[in-house]
Amino acid sequence: MVSRSGHWLGRGPSLGRQFLRRLLATALPRRLFVTSGPATSRQVCLTFDDGPHPEFTPALLDFLKSRMVRATFFVVGRQAEQYPELVRRMASEGHVVANHSYAHPRPGQRSAFQLMAEVARTDAYVESLLGIRPRLFRPPYGKTTPAQLWRLWRTGHGVVLWNVDPRDYARVDSGEVRAWFDQRPLRGGDLVLLHDTCPHAIAVLPDLIEQARGSGLCFTTLSAWAGPAYFARAEGTFASSRPTASAACEHGGYGFEQK
Numbered sequence: 001m002v003s004r005s006g007h008w009l010g011r012g013p014s015l016g017r018q019f020l021r022r023l024l025a026t027a028l029p030r031r032l033f034v035t036s037g038p039a040t041s042r043q044v045c046l047t048f049d050d051g052p053h054p055e056f057t058p059a060l061l062d063f064l065k066s067r068m069v070r071a072t073f074f075v076v077g078r079q080a081e082q083y084p085e086l087v088r089r090m091a092s093e094g095h096v097v098a099n100h101s102y103a104h105p106r107p108g109q110r111s112a113f114q115l116m117a118e119v120a121r122t123d124a125y126v127e128s129l130l131g132i133r134p135r136l137f138r139p140p141y142g143k144t145t146p147a148q149l150w151r152l153w154r155t156g157h158g159v160v161l162w163n164v165d166p167r168d169y170a171r172v173d174s175g176e177v178r179a180w181f182d183q184r185p186l187r188g189g190d191l192v193l194l195h196d197t198c199p200h201a202i203a204v205l206p207d208l209i210e211q212a213r214g215s216g217l218c219f220t221t222l223s224a225w226a227g228p229a230y231f232a233r234a235e236g237t238f239a240s241s242r243p244t245a246s247a248a249c250e251h252g253g254y255g256f257e258q259k
Ligand SMILES: [Zn+2]
Pocket: 049, 050, 100, 104, 140, 141
């Protein structure tokens, strides 16, 4: 199950990798390893990687605010250092800020020790901005090794992957992303991978959010699924204007399982 590069759990069609991901997701608590929310959930978690970006991230934050949707941002440390005001804005508007390494290295470019140095550097920087230390980490390209996983867990990090990947970063236009979601509408418990370094997410989100809410789904952050101890102080208090079931579930917490 471990590829020749020594990496596993990453993006790609490998059946072995998919099996291993599923096995770990089943066997481990979500505070350690999360690929999706509970199947019975009516919540969806949107995650945005690789930012902050000076153009797309502010537009995305404006849009999320206008729809009262909270999301999770996996920031790259060196990007965060360039645009600290955007990281502060994420947190102040109720989003979760999580760690996506410092320099977004390619798989195989960092030893476990080196990767942890990047993780610690980004954690420390975000903590200096927000007063809280990120505890959720998404490996660049979703690829990690047993040694890295072990070190991440030992240092108190939850490892986050995804179960929905429209590959927005690789699409020519937003129509391709929209078509992908037409084929695969959002379902409860989905953990969606998008990027705030390309414009497609902003283009497809209005329809995506409306359709999801229309089918009774609502949006939450990863802190609801991976444990409230993380980011408890970063949680915003978006009051939903919708007097429906979604109003209750969009506040996150542990009330997500349908009885
Ligand atoms: Zn990335």
